[in-house]
Amino acid sequence: MSEQRPREGGERPEAPEARADIVTGIMRQWRQVHPDLDLEPIGVIGRINRCAALLQQAADAQLRPQQLTRAEFDLLGTLRRSARPLTAGELARETFASGAAVTKRLRRLEEHGLVERRTDARDRRVARLTLTDAGRALADRTLPEQLDREHALLSGLPPEHRAELAERLGELLLHLEGSIPHAPHAAG
Amino acid sequence: MSEQRPREGGERPEAPEARADIVTGIMRQWRQVHPDLDLEPIGVIGRINRCAALLQQAADAQLRPQQLTRAEFDLLGTLRRSARPLTAGELARETFASGAAVTKRLRRLEEHGLVERRTDARDRRVARLTLTDAGRALADRTLPEQLDREHALLSGLPPEHRAELAERLGELLLHLEGSIPHAPHAAG
DNA sequence: TCGCTTTATTTTACAAGTGAAACACTTGCT
DNA sequence: AGCAAGTGTTTCACTTGTAAAATAAAGCGA
Numbered sequence: 001m002s003e004q005r006p007r008e009g010g011e012r013p014e015a016p017e018a019r020a021d022i023v024t025g026i027m028r029q030w031r032q033v034h035p036d037l038d039l040e041p042i043g044v045i046g047r048i049n050r051c052a053a054l055l056q057q058a059a060d061a062q063l064r065p066q067q068l069t070r071a072e073f074d075l076l077g078t079l080r081r082s083a084r085p086l087t088a089g090e091l092a093r094e095t096f097a098s099g100a101a102v103t104k105r106l107r108r109l110e111e112h113g114l115v116e117r118r119t120d121a122r123d124r125r126v127a128r129l130t131l132t133d134a135g136r137a138l139a140d141r142t143l144p145e146q147l148d149r150e151h152a153l154l155s156g157l158p159p160e161h162r163a164e165l166a167e168r169l170g171e172l173l174l175h176l177e178g179s180i181p182h183a184p185h186a187a188g
Numbered sequence: 189m190s191e192q193r194p195r196e197g198g199e200r201p202e203a204p205e206a207r208a209d210i211v212t213g214i215m216r217q218w219r220q221v222h223p224d225l226d227l228e229p230i231g232v233i234g235r236i237n238r239c240a241a242l243l244q245q246a247a248d249a250q251l252r253p254q255q256l257t258r259a260e261f262d263l264l265g266t267l268r269r270s271a272r273p274l275t276a277g278e279l280a281r282e283t284f285a286s287g288a289a290v291t292k293r294l295r296r297l298e299e300h301g302l303v304e305r306r307t308d309a310r311d312r313r314v315a316r317l318t319l320t321d322a323g324r325a326l327a328d329r330t331l332p333e334q335l336d337r338e339h340a341l342l343s344g345l346p347p348e349h350r351a352e353l354a355e356r357l358g359e360l361l362l363h364l365e366g367s368i369p370h371a372p373h374a375a376g
Numbered sequence: 377t378c379g380c381t382t383t384a385t386t387t388t389a390c391a392a393g394t395g396a397a398a399c400a401c402t403t404g405c406t
Numbered sequence: 407a408g409c410a411a412g413t414g415t416t417t418c419a420c421t422t423g424t425a426a427a428a429t430a431a432a433g434c435g436a
Binding site: 024047050053054058081082096154156161162168175176179180185 | 207208209210211212214217218221222226227229230231232233235236237238239240241242243244245246249268269270271280282284322330331332334335338339341342344345347350352353354356357358359360361362363364365366367368369
């Protein structure tokens with residue numbers, strides 16, 4: 001289901017006691033249009049999508065001063081947590097991006113001196129990618145900053161609720177991983 | 189934080205008793221690299237992003253046979269649940285898209301006879317958008333189909349877990365809506 | 377009334393992603 | 407050894423989104 005925003009005007013107060021997120025408003029609208037539709041998926045999926053959008057927006061904003069996109073940072077992170085060099089194909093699979101996109105991004109990261117490429121001695125088709133010292137330093141500096149910011153965003157939820165959320169999301173993710181056909185690229 | 193995929197090879201079995209989602213694997217990797225980092229945000233945000241990506245991918249796939257993109261369907265839905273015609277600007281705000289993107293999408297929907305445009309009599313700058321009969325019929329047919337598919341995807345979780353997830357996500361979303369500056373476009 | 381500011385929407389220029397094609401290399405079989 | 411099939415990566419042609427500029431219309435104050 002889609003995600004939308006509450007009306008700009010004075011349509012905010014829903015329940016007189018509590019504020020409501022935009023998905024609640026959207027569900028209310030749909031109940032008027034289709035009173036007999038089961039809207040539970042909107043309550044879950046709509047909120048997942050909306051939270052994702054906002055969280056990604058926040059991550060983008062934090063990376064911007066360093067001239068890094070989230071996708072590029074994703075590549076840096078993937079290389080940083082890997083115990084060995086990765087091929088372009090592995091990076092594409094790990095980051096759910098197309099080969100073409102990865103090629104372009106790696107090019108940019110190479111130009112910025114953050115990533116290094118070597119052709120595999122045994123198979124000349126294969127590129128082996130590693131972080132440069134600068135790339136590693138950047139990743140090591142940026143990740144904790146991102147995590148701090150994200151921790152602050154999550155602190156709006158009590159710890160038990162956060163744990164619960166992680167648990168339920170983990171269950172859902174596991175199920176989705178088994179249910180949704182592996183599409184070529186599904187970064188998010 | 190970013191989202192990635194488990195290694196392709198035989199790295200799958202984590203805990204001997206239970207399968208694990210990919211975010212679990214990523215967290216394990218980071219623990220080896222940075223043992224003292226608080227990875228809680230990855231557990232929540234990484235999973236939100238990954239679930240969102242998979243769910244969006246599934247939604248895209250379902251809309252494809254009707255030559256509809258998710259963003260276009262979002263516009264149709266927004267018009268369908270609205271009690272009155274909406275302006276292009278309102279649609280942009282409701283769908284968290286830029287005015288330029290909305291203009292392009294509306295053009296396509298108009299060409300397909302799904303959306304109708306009238307210039308406002310009182311303010312000639314303003315476009316008033318409504319669904320055509322065909323547009324409404326399509327929305328009314330497609331939404332339940334999407335919801336059914338989504339309901340099936342969520343059925344991997346027990347009902348109480350779904351309710352809990354919706355609740356926690358709602359809390360988080362409400363908090364994020366209040367914390368993250370309103371960026372121009374943050375569709376998801 | 378007039379001129380300046382603001383507003384609604386579209387157009388423009390460009391970046392970034394995609395699927396498919398291209399290219400080079402490797403593997404496997406006869 | 408030679409060739410067809412398969413594989414890894416990049417290039418290509420195109421689509422789609424963005425920010426900013428452009429255009430037309432409205433609002434406001436002197």
